[in-house]
Amino acid sequence: MTQTNADQPIHYQAQKSECEIFEAAANNKLPVLLKGPTGCGKTRFVEYMAQQLNRPLFTVACHDDLSATDLVGRHLIGASGTHWQDGPLTRAVREGGICYLDEVVEARKDTTVVIHPLTDHRRVLPIDRTGEQIQAHEDFMLVVSYNPGYQNLIKGLKPSTRQRFIALEFDYPLAKLETQVICQETGLDKQRAEQLVLLGQDIRRLKDHDLEEGASTRLLIYAAKLMQTTLTTTQACMASLAQPLSDDHDTIKAIERLINAHF
Amino acid sequence: MEEFIGEVWHKYISSKVATGFPEAGVELATFQSQLSTYFHCLGGAPGKVVEAAEPRILGNHRPLLQRIAGSHRRAALCWQDQRSLRLPPVIDYLPEKEQNEALYFWLAALGAKLPTMKHWFVENQLATLAILTSHPGLKTGYQMLAKAVVAQRPLIEHLPQKLQAREQAIQRAILKPGSVKSLPLAIGEPLFVPLWLYPAPLYDVGAGNVEDSDEQGASSEKNKTESLNSPRKSAQYFDDEKQTDGLLVFKLEALFSWAEQVDMDRSQQEDLDQDLQGAADDLDVITLSRKRKAGSAKVKFDMDLPAPFNDDLYLGPGIKLPEWNYKKRAMLKDFCFVQPMLSDEAVPSKLPENLKEQANCLKRQFNLLRPLSVLQRRQPFGDEIDLDAWLDIKTQPNVMIDGENLYLAKKKNARDMSTLVLADLSMSTDSGVTTEQRVVDVIRDSLLLFSEALSACDDPFAIYGFSSIKNKQIRFQLLKNFSEIYSDHTRGRILAIEPGFYTRMGAAIRQSVSVLKMQNSNQKLLLIISDGKPNDIDHYEGRYGIEDTRQAILEAKRQGIQPFCITIDAQANDYLPYLFGDQGFTLVRDIQQLPKMLPKLYLNLSQSI
Numbered sequence: 001m002t003q004t005n006a007d008q009p010i011h012y013q014a015q016k017s018e019c020e021i022f023e024a025a026a027n028n029k030l031p032v033l034l035k036g037p038t039g040c041g042k043t044r045f046v047e048y049m050a051q052q053l054n055r056p057l058f059t060v061a062c063h064d065d066l067s068a069t070d071l072v073g074r075h076l077i078g079a080s081g082t083h084w085q086d087g088p089l090t091r092a093v094r095e096g097g098i099c100y101l102d103e104v105v106e107a108r109k110d111t112t113v114v115i116h117p118l119t120d121h122r123r124v125l126p127i128d129r130t131g132e133q134i135q136a137h138e139d140f141m142l143v144v145s146y147n148p149g150y151q152n153l154i155k156g157l158k159p160s161t162r163q164r165f166i167a168l169e170f171d172y173p174l175a176k177l178e179t180q181v182i183c184q185e186t187g188l189d190k191q192r193a194e195q196l197v198l199l200g201q202d203i204r205r206l207k208d209h210d211l212e213e214g215a216s217t218r219l220l221i222y223a224a225k226l227m228q229t230t231l232t233t234t235q236a237c238m239a240s241l242a243q244p245l246s247d248d249h250d251t252i253k254a255i256e257r258l259i260n261a262h263f
Numbered sequence: 264m265e266e267f268i269g270e271v272w273h274k275y276i277s278s279k280v281a282t283g284f285p286e287a288g289v290e291l292a293t294f295q296s297q298l299s300t301y302f303h304c305l306g307g308a309p310g311k312v313v314e315a316a317e318p319r320i321l322g323n324h325r326p327l328l329q330r331i332a333g334s335h336r337r338a339a340l341c342w343q344d345q346r347s348l349r350l351p352p353v354i355d356y357l358p359e360k361e362q363n364e365a366l367y368f369w370l371a372a373l374g375a376k377l378p379t380m381k382h383w384f385v386e387n388q389l390a391t392l393a394i395l396t397s398h399p400g401l402k403t404g405y406q407m408l409a410k411a412v413v414a415q416r417p418l419i420e421h422l423p424q425k426l427q428a429r430e431q432a433i434q435r436a437i438l439k440p441g442s443v444k445s446l447p448l449a450i451g452e453p454l455f456v457p458l459w460l461y462p463a464p465l466y467d468v469g470a471g472n473v474e475d476s477d478e479q480g481a482s483s484e485k486n487k488t489e490s491l492n493s494p495r496k497s498a499q500y501f502d503d504e505k506q507t508d509g510l511l512v513f514k515l516e517a518l519f520s521w522a523e524q525v526d527m528d529r530s531q532q533e534d535l536d537q538d539l540q541g542a543a544d545d546l547d548v549i550t551l552s553r554k555r556k557a558g559s560a561k562v563k564f565d566m567d568l569p570a571p572f573n574d575d576l577y578l579g580p581g582i583k584l585p586e587w588n589y590k591k592r593a594m595l596k597d598f599c600f601v602q603p604m605l606s607d608e609a610v611p612s613k614l615p616e617n618l619k620e621q622a623n624c625l626k627r628q629f630n631l632l633r634p635l636s637v638l639q640r641r642q643p644f645g646d647e648i649d650l651d652a653w654l655d656i657k658t659q660p661n662v663m664i665d666g667e668n669l670y671l672a673k674k675k676n677a678r679d680m681s682t683l684v685l686a687d688l689s690m691s692t693d694s695g696v697t698t699e700q701r702v703v704d705v706i707r708d709s710l711l712l713f714s715e716a717l718s719a720c721d722d723p724f725a726i727y728g729f730s731s732i733k734n735k736q737i738r739f740q741l742l743k744n745f746s747e748i749y750s751d752h753t754r755g756r757i758l759a760i761e762p763g764f765y766t767r768m769g770a771a772i773r774q775s776v777s778v779l780k781m782q783n784s785n786q787k788l789l790l791i792i793s794d795g796k797p798n799d800i801d802h803y804e805g806r807y808g809i810e811d812t813r814q815a816i817l818e819a820k821r822q823g824i825q826p827f828c829i830t831i832d833a834q835a836n837d838y839l840p841y842l843f844g845d846q847g848f849t850l851v852r853d854i855q856q857l858p859k860m861l862p863k864l865y866l867n868l869s870q871s872i
Contacts (some may be wrong), residue, residue: 065638069651074651074654075654075655075657075658075659076654077654077657077658082654082657082658129659195399198397198398202304202305202306203304205303205304205305205306205309206300206303206304210300210303212627250296250297250300251300253297254297254298254300254301254304255300255304257297257301257368258301258304258305259400260400260401260404261305261372261398261400261401262398262399262400263399263400
């Protein structure tokens with residue numbers, strides 16, 4: 001778990017009206033579901049909104065061994081006997097704040113037990129170990145994210161869970177916005193950033209055919225960062241845009257050709 | 264002697280006029296998959312593949328020597344249609360290997376930018392400009408290629424006067440794309456530009472009359488300089504219903520050419536004493552006719568069963584199975600005769616090209632499903648201490664906990680499931696989905712993709728097909744059994760499936776159950792792919808068939824087998840819930856989705872059981 005509310009202002013480039021929707025949801029105490037491909041800015045968006053709304057953010061990266069106990073809390077034994085330790089979700093519920101469950105489909109099924117009563121009109125968190133029933137704080141907000149791409153086949157979010165959220169769909173930003181994002185994040189000159197975005201779009205066309213996922217904005221930013229070092233452009237792009245996306249020799253070769261076609 | 268001299272002359276003259284650089288040649292096959300990825304990256308339609316183009320007749324001006332040698336009449340140009348981008352099978356046009364390689368990638372890029380064209384001269388230039396703008400990295404490469412290509416073209420002053428203006432325009436257009444707006448008119452076609460795309464070839468029956476008359480002597484010699492082994496031939500049907508339609512009546516001037524009519528009966532293939540393969544290679548268009556030789560009409564004596572020597576291999580003496588008669592409310596003992604069979608003549612083959620992409624994608628996804636070890640909590644034995652369990656015991660002494668299950672154990676969370684796919688191969692699967700695809704073709708593709716997917720995650724599976732003719736013969740076709748490894752042989756058998764007869768489903772299910780029962784896995788899935796109600800030509804129709812099938816399914820369930828039916832019958836909602844239960848079937852409305860759906864469905868099933 002990480003708790004953030006950094007002092008530095010976080011930069012986020014809005015794609016559509018997601019900021020307004022998020023704010024409206026927060027004001028109405030509604031939970032939010034973010035869906036979108038990897039590296040398109042979901043986490044950054046939540047961090048930005050937490051700062052805008054001035055609420056602490058509790059981020060939990062979900063993994064396949066994450067159980068309800070890890071979210072709610074557990075008893076610990078200290079020098080003075082046993083005591084109860086709140087988990088990230090319980091802290092957010094008690095103190096107020098945004099609890100962000102990243103890649104929620106990865107978590108174990110028993111987490112839904114605690115998510116459900118928090119995401120409807122009740123807004124309560126029952127803790128069976130202590131017998132407590134916590135009414136959520138005014139400022140508490142639950143945000144979950146998931147990637148409906150390839151994982152969809154294996155793990156999906158149950159309709160009964162999905163239906164409890166306001167959902168926002170994210171995608172890679174439009175070329176103009178993406179160029180701005182790259183320039184802002186890395187300080188790369190506009191001309192090269194534009195070319196990099198075009199390259200990214202070319203690679204994204206391979207999604208579902210040769211690649212599971214297209215080149216994310218995050219990878220383009222990595223590429224832009226490497227391009228400003230002593231590496232050549234081809235080296236930078238190969239390391240950040242070709243190798244991470246595929247292990248297939250022919251696909252990598254084709255992407256290399258493509259990189260050379262752009263720069 | 265004549266022949267010998269002919270050959271020597273041919274060798275001499277063809278070496279005299281040979282162009283290109285065979286030692287720097289690059290083959291399409293080497294780069295095919297890279298080119299296809301590259302083509303898709305740059306915006307080529309996702310479904311399009313990259314294929315070899317067949318040589319086509321060019322009508323350009325040729326120097327005297329080439330005309331004498333009869334060479335350079337044809338070349339493989341780059342073009343595309345809805346199905347694929349066609350690139351030359353070999354490029355040896357430029358002196359350097361790298362240049363020829365770059366030419367391939369350039370053509371793929373151009374193909375992606377220029378999916379359709381109206382005017383090749385203008386549009387090729389515009390598309391070139393567009394690519395160079397969007398992909399500035401290609402600029403230097405293109406300039407290099409353009410110069411090399413122009414260097415291979417005839418010198419303008421060597422050309423006849425009337426062709427010079429046009430050649431000049433083309434060379435300028437290559438070097439400075441976008442600079443020439445229109446092509447000066449001249450006789451014949453201009454020499455092709457290997458950097459450009461061309462429209463799809465147009466063929467008509469009179470394709471032969473583009474030849475000039477002084478070629479006839481030369482073209483009757485066999486031209487061995489062009490090798491045509493791989494590319495597809497264009498084909499067209501020639502209507503020879505009427506006996507008087509002999510081509511010779513109209514085309515006396517073309518008697519010496521192979522291009523018109525070859526006496527080969529495709530349905531009999533008897534008189535093969537002529538070199539028909541060679542002739543086929545020399546043809547630009549293969550014309551097929553539907554007519555058979557007079558008197559070759561066959562009388563089919565047995566309308567139902569194939570003759571034994573044509574039929575598949577019978578496996579064992581056959582199996583007798585009971586059938587449920589709902590009127591008597593009794594099992595008719597040994598009423599059905601199931602004959603397991605194996606199509607032993609099926610040729611082992613690789614996965615068809617058009618399925619490869621989908622198969623690879625599925626394989627990757629199913630690879631992720633290989634059994635992973637998962638930490639199990641609160642185990643009596645294990646590798647690590649389960650602190651949570653220990654804390655619970657210590658902190659909540661009042662709660663009774665059975666035993667001291669204090670360990671974390673790593674267990675393989677394997678899906679222990681065997682699947683038997685039973686495909687309906689009845690006559691109704693012969694009906695068309697589209698003009699080119701029959702139901703059985705879709706079933707075949709689905710079976711192939713399903714097998715590819717399951718073989719990637721190591722789940723045991725078997726595939727059988729069935730069709731029936733009354734209760735006397737229920738043909739139970741073995742496509743893959745559980746112990747067999749999924750191989751080219753299996754694929755060959757699946758590829759060879761054909762629509763059979765009727766659908767006596769009950770017996771087929773009973774037989775599948777007896778096969779599946781022998782598997783040791785915890786879960787057993789019987790997946791039935793069907794296109795309609797159970798029926799046969801005897802009393803096995805309507806309620807009788809449905810009741811028997813239902814009985815067979817109930818028996819299966821009693822033996823711990825989970826039956827599931829995938830159907831494409833739009834009326835299936837009328838009877839399938841009765842047969843399989845509410846959750847026991849799915850209706851695929853768009854049958855073309857079936858190949859994609861089947862593996863997905865398997866996953867859902869494997870998790871829900």
